[in-house]
Amino acid sequence: MTDFQRNDRTLTARELTRARAEGRLTEAEYEQRIHLVASADSYAELAALTADLPRDDVPDAPPRRSKRKRYALFLAVFSLNVLVWAILSTALGTALHPWWAWLLLWGLLLVVLP
Known part of the structure; x- marks a missing residue:
């Protein structure tokens, strides 16, 4: 496993952990998805594990001039x-x-x- 793949898995796991802490995932859902993170073979599989969770990195609208x-x-x-x-x-x-x-x-x- 390359460092790049390891980093992607780590980022996905962090996002799942954050979602569990916020109450967006039950413990059972979290455990199931964490196991799927470890067994994912493609980036699409990793993306599918967090597709239904809200994103924090969505940019806000640019501020308007006063x-x-x-x-x-x-x-x-x-x-x-x-x-x-x-x-x-x-x-x-x-x-x-x-x-x-x-x-x-x-x-x-x-x-x-x-």
């Missing part, structure tokens, strides 16, 4: 667009179409969405 940070980011982008529009309009001597007004729709979504 509304304040989203507003600050929006205001920075919006202000930059208005500044570029103002500089171009002044340099060309005519008022360009105010494309920055479309950004207000995105700002409205920031207010509406949670």
